[in-house]
Amino acid sequence: MSKKPENSLPRRTLNFLHEWESFRFSRKPHSMMLMVILFVNVLLVLLAAWIISAFAVPGNENTGFFTAVYHTFTMILDAGCIESVITDLSGANLFLIIFCLVVIVVCMITFTGALIGYATNVVSNLIENANANSIKLRISGHVAVLGWNTRASEIINDLLYCRTWQKVVVLSEGNREAILDEINERLADTIERENAALEESVRQMPRLKKFFYMHKHKLRNNVAVVVREGDVFSAVHLNNIQLNKAKSIIILGKDLRSAIREGASSDEETEKGDNRTVKTLIQVVDIASNVLSADNQKVVVEIENEWTGDLVDKIIRAKLNLDKCRVVPFRVHTVMGQLLSQFSLMPELNKVYSSLFSNKGTSFFARSQARPASDIDFAETYLNTHRRALPLLFIKDEMTREDFFYYMADSDKDIDIASDRAMGTCPVGLNKDYWLPEKHVLILGSNSKISNVMDGYENFCSEWTNEKHPQIVHVTVVDDEEKLQRENFYSRYKFVENCVPARIIERDKIADIIKDFVYEHPDNSSILILSDDTVPDDDIDAKMMTFLIYAKDVINRARVNKRNVNFNVDIIAEVMDPRHVDLVRSYDVDNVVISNRYISKMVTQISEDFARYNLYADIMDYDDMETAVYDGIEIYIKKAGEYFSELPPKNTPVDTVIRSVYEASRRFWGSEMDFAMLLGYIDTRGKVTLFGGARDQQTVTLTAEDKLIVFSNH
DSSP: OOOOOOSHHHHHHHHHHHHHHHHHHHHHHHHHHHHHHHHHHHHHHHHHHHHHHHHTTTTTOOOOHHHHHHHHHHHHHHHHGGGTTTOOOOOGHHHHHHHHHHHHHHHHHIIIIIIHHHHHHHHHHHHHHTTTTHHHHOOOOOOOEEEEOOOOOHHHHGGSSSSEEEEEEEEEEHHHHHHHHHHHHHHHHHHHHHHHHHHHTTTTOOHHHHHHHHHHHOOOOOEEEEEEOOOOOHHHHHHTTGGGSSSEEEOOOHHHHHHHHTTOOOHHHHHHHOOOHHHHHHHHHHHHSSSTSSTTTTEEEEESHHHHHHHHHHHHHHOOOOTTEEEEEEEEHHHHHHHHHHHHTTTTHHHHHHHHTTSSSSSSEEEOOOOOOOOOHHEEEEEHHHHSEEEEEEEOTTTTTOEEEHHHHEEGGGGOOBOOOOOOOOOOOEETTTTOOOEEEEOOOTTTTTHHHHHHHHHHHHHHHSOOOOOOEOOOEOOOHHHHHGGGGGGTTTEEEEEEEEOTTTTHHHHHHHHHHHHOOOOSSSEEEEOOSOOOOGEEEEHHHHHHHHHHHHHHHHHTTOOOTTTOOEEEEESSGGGGGGHHHHHHHEEEHHHHHHHHHHHHHHHHHHHHHHHHHHHOOOTTTTSOOOOOEEEEEEEHHEEEEOOOOOOOOOOHHHHHHHHHTTTTTTSSSOEEEEEEEOOTTOEEEEEOOOGOOEEEOOTOOOEEEEEOOO
């Protein structure tokens, strides 16, 4: 028997169909399966209809082919419809009965069952693809969070305090369900805690008034979150979350704990850069700089080390289109080190910054406006005509060359509310010989930010050191010997006067060091306890808690020995895991610093308005004493009895006190740029009051022991 030639028409046709089917199935298996299901069932229905019409029982001889097709479909959908084909179900019609039953069973399996299975599979795949970033979102004006770390949920959490609806899309390689659970738990905890505090504050109100007040002011979940799994540097996945239409983009760095969890050593991770962040930023800048992208997009990129920072700066200079977007590199360790150093020098700043660096309560705002001839005169004129916002200073953005003026207010709308009411004055005097007192700091432990903390002290010393005050900061460090050796016992810092090697289990040795410090420096001193971020998750904050127990035991004993129940030394305890906050506060510690929350709050605010970054950078850093003029502006905590030579009268309107202090501080240090803006105060009970809202309707009585919150160039 001869074979068909390989190149014959039937053979070529068959090969073509096989190739087409194989290729089509590989590319689009869902559509191919649907085609096969439909083809097989149409074939079965047509065959069944032909047999039914060909072997019609008496009474149905005139049943046409298309009528038989209709009857076949009705039998498949409802087996009882067999009576429309066979009216007599006796044995005489046995063949047709059996055939119809076979058609019903086969078609119900191949048609109804197959379609149900196909539809179920399609729905399942749609859900899976939606989670895996395979479907393009239809969204705009959202916040895009790329990556995930221990700070991420705090960024989303701070959006709760925004007064408008917030849309957030998270693209991460992590587990979607775990991320959603973390977000929902964080948001629910904040809402519950804030509403409980609000209800407690209005407990004495009449019931009806309380009901309406709670309804108006209670915190609600105004954040809608979508989490997608995918590659953060994949152009396809970034386009699927509509990155080009986002109002702001936050690129999260891989924090040290995550890297260590994945097997890297702390030294390796500290020294090498974050390649993922660099690759992600390149993709983001390409998309955001495109002419089809939304205008004025804000991109905040977290930087964990200088290697990454240098690359990010190069990317910005080479590829950024300032007309379309603005990239702000946020150096996490630098900022957190500066914060911790400031908190140990002025502990009250912890509570002040927790409000100012958040969307909750009084905060900072920026406005783009033309710079006048005199910044100081502009601020004074604004003070005379506005009562709800405090003018701060002008800063020129180095990249856009645009001038921004900064305000402190309860809301952005308060900046434009003017008042024509006449302002009074009050007698107030500033102490010409005022200087910040010397500060003694005991540092217990260390972490990856220790060098940044030391740099913060060094910057502070550079501004507050002169011939009369040669040394203002005195630091003692207690840490493991190998860590001290790694830092060469901090010999490069003149203010580090003592380094004591001690293991955490050497309780008596550490207790003696703390005791000597407490007894030698009972005033103007603080203990900074750093939480080690290079340990596994199970050990996070454990060493810090041990140091805290040692320190509180020594302070409590000193309180008894001195027979002074009010004796205390400020303790600043850094906490990595927010779940440990209540444990720390149970030891009567007010200044608990949750590092991740501070960073997250600042990142959130910068993502809303990139100009805030310039103000934060100015506040964090101090002036170099090689310059003759104090250019940088910082927030200081100054004791009222020492700062004022004459306290303002009792019950003076807040607006009057602010203006009087501002006028008295002009040229206070010998320069035309000298000024001091009184932002608020901290009373002897530790309550922080920031001057937001209608200041002409508020009064203040300052005592010598109250501490002033002063925004000043010195």
